[in-house]
Amino acid sequence: MLALFLQIWNLGRPNRFLFDETYYAKDAWSLLHHGYVTDYVAGADKKIIAGQTTGLFKDNPSMVVHPEVGKWVIALGERVFGLDSYGWRISSAVVGALMVFVMVRLVRRLTGSNLLGGTAGLLLTVDGLHFVMSRSALLDIFLAFFLLCAVACLVADRDWGRMRMARLVPSGYRTTASDWGPVRGLLWRPWRLSAGLFFGLACGTKWNALFPLAAFGILVWLWDAGARRSLGVRNARARAFVVDAIPAFFYLVVVALVVYVVSWTGWLLHADVYERALSNTQYGPYWGGYLQHDAQGFFPELIQSLRSLWNYHQDVYTFHTRFLNDATHSYQSKPQWWLVLNRPVGMQADLGIEPGQQGCTAAAGSTCLRQVLLLGTPALWWGAAIAFLYAIWGWVARRDWRFGLVVVGVVSTWLPWIRYDDRPIFSFYAISILPFTVIGLTLALGVLMGGPRATPARRLWGTTLAGAFVVLVVLNFAWFWPIYTGELITTPDWLHRIWFKAWI
Template structure:
């Protein structure tokens, strides 16, 4: 049955239209200049923590042994090649003639290594060169999160607080100073989340204007409008394609974020008073959302393999030529059949990875810092390497800042409660956690590591800031209520900052007395 609206008087229609606008889209903060200056200042803090002495340690640490050399190989040949046995030592000595004339099977897509290679292209094949792109990705992630927090909470202060907490987090710092893929993956995931937030606001603003005209004219809402051109959705799809092109775990994010934007669409149509919001969203907007997001992601992912596609001697590139297709398979281009086979081999590797490792952990241990990962550790006696006491240590430990992570565990419960109370912001934060953390709970037998959680921490930080915003209280609360809330929230932030400063030396390989290093090992499983 068609919904109708009685024609109101002009003033009544105007008031109803204003109510609709307010219900559909809360206004953004008016401090537009500080809305950029604040995040950029927080980004500057992140840059200092990530870029200063980035070349230390002057060695290839942990999984840099794969990604730095693969990045150099992609830069020189367009694909990965095998390398000589003593490649690491030769590279550190300045000898880059380390590759064999034989392709190498690598188990992650090319995007992350392409970005690492750009740092090598500009600064050379040394620790700073192969780390700088990842470090800059970490800085960009901090700035993005500050802007996202501003939009999510409609507060420049809370947005900048989110950026600051991410800037000082220990795991984020380590993963920004090490040439592995997860920090790059986190940047693309956060960027996609931000794009969808902008799309949500723009779509709701358009629904508000459309519905306001209908209400003012006393017309029926009917099935509502269909907004075909939504560029921020396409941008989100591109970011998700780049995420999948960095590591396959981006696929979980595609699924969860896709569902999230559908739920946002249903909510917008319901708030606008459009009839059958669920059915209309699925049948009218759903196909457009699928094409714009999934189509953009798939196209971006395929383009990311262009170096491999153009390299006739890349691993598995000639598989299709050596394995003639069936009649139906002949319709598929040979490069695509070879790429499909490559992906089958990658899938087989990832699902069969069950080797034991000293620093492997289960995903449920990540949130409470059950088993951090030591990327590098060295000890020195008096007089060695500048050690001025009986014994010194240098360490790169991938460990989150404890009060931030432990506080985030409580904040996630707060978000869960407020999501049940229909606060969409809490649901959005939980969607980010679900996309980046929950899938790893399934892989109880696979070899996985805590540092994968660098993609989770931006959303955990948002959960913390959401809870701190509740503690501070609404703008119309009494001055005493706000003062108490600010004191509690500010005290917690100061504790996080103090802890971040305390642990910073063991994140960035600073030389410290052994006793100082041991004092930071609060639990035996941190060693």
């Protein structure tokens, strides 16, 4: 509720398109009213801001370069509140608040602590990147939410599976060389099915969800092998691969694939429109002779539509891998330095507001401005970067599986971007990394506070330091509030918050 309150406060301000909202808000409205994304008329942005909602779109389809799930979620808000800045942002605000809720539940499950679960939720709530993304109609907040939900389901499955395994093993059970441990009773995994659904929704929002899907699939196999090894099963990894990993592949990958294809239903129902408009474009070669023949019947039409969808994906992949390599953008950043906030993204800025205008109270010779800056809370991100290094040690040296969750999550959502650093990529993509850094930071704070065997003095000092850090993060978030929300601020006060030239 705290997160939702902060995120919907003056949500419709500024009443304009912020950064890539200009694409996704209009795409969502087009999906809602046409079933597929269409091109729009010249000057559509100004007409929408002025309140016009008709006569904005053409009949020909648009070459969208991202899947449709996130845009459908944005469309839900537009369906209820209309095509305005509040309508296209409200879905992000709701999802951002739900993301905090899932974070609290996940960390509570990982630690068994209400305090640490609440701390994780609070840290996510007061992170600037999460806050601004929750107030913007961009796709990445939905991607991060679905990934976090999928991982939360996998952690719940780990607990459920081990408890189920323990119940299936009779008292006094002793393994032999040929024992595999319980098999049949562990084939039905409802939490894994849920994880597959969420991974499918994540991939249906942005393709880069494929990397954490693969990474956590491997981690799940290692978890299963560890569970069987704890029973005394020999060659646990090989046997877990057969009886656990193969079924897990269907739960995670196959289910995700089905969900992903279903998410393109709107496109499939209008495949003929795309076939006429995009089969011979700059994005790729002619789609094939199968378009020369009109398919008759449900299944022939479905097969043709799926074949066209595959060719459409080839065109989109070609766009991402060939047509962006020579492009540049003033806010692009190197992913190697995302964890230390190397280059935030300026979403919107009104500069040079003179004293006396719009309530500006700047001294003579100075001006005021409004800015919305996509910047993580520095105290949180820099602390989380240190905690990530500790997480590597905690997984490798202490063999704490919870830190393995952090390491795999960060690596799979961060490192793949380095491969594409020769084209414009932006630091707000790191919103998918954020949940795992928050988990790692919270676990590190738990270690700092001391365990149940720690002396009272140790727990006192540890809790004091951990609490002081959380307060520092909250105060740091409050300090940057004006440039997270586009409030009127004097130029000197703005400069006090722009700590590095790269942040301009």
